[in-house]
Amino acid sequence: MLNFDIDFTGEFAAFFALSVCAIVGAVMAINFTKVVHTALSVAFTFVALAGLYVVLEAEFVAFVQVLLYVGAITILMIFGIMMTKHDGEGREPARPLLETLAAIGCLCLFGILFYGIRNANFPAESAAFKEDNTREIGLQLFSQYAIPFELVSVLLTVAFIGAIALAKREEDAP
Structure with a gap:
């Protein structure tokens, strides 16, 4: 093993x-x-x-x-x-029981992952890479995945505008 x-x-x-x-x-x-x-x-x-x-x-x-x-x-x-x-940033009180249980949980998760990876049968040969993988990513992104790419850009723009609006509103509050 x-x-x-x-x-x-x-x-x-x-x-x-x-x-x-x-x-x-x-x-x-x-x-x-x-x-x-x-x-x-x-x-x-x-x-x-x-x-x-x-x-x-x-x-x-x-x-x-x-x-x-x-x-x-x-x-x-x-x-x-x-x-x-x-303003309200402060130090939380120490919770040793919670921290101990979290450490035990992390160690158990590590053990399970280690066991699973060691016993996994990974294929020896994978698909061959294209010679120019950056070009292939660009072709896929702007042909097959053009609409999701544009939707993500709109989502990020809306999130940024929303963050500015929230910060501005918080600044204006007394």
């Missing part, structure tokens, strides 16, 4: 280091109490995920990850933080 036939290459080391960075960033995002620190740790997690995409030879997805999530979404989160008031 625990047959570890792993070749310790540079790719394995990079994947392991970036995975640890992504997990640490996500845990830090959950545990920070200040919203700005949480936004920065989420950005750190996004950068680590972009590095994982590069290791997995999905360069276009890594570029989009950096451009959209690290750049746009993180800046949007920081603008949202700056435009809202945080």
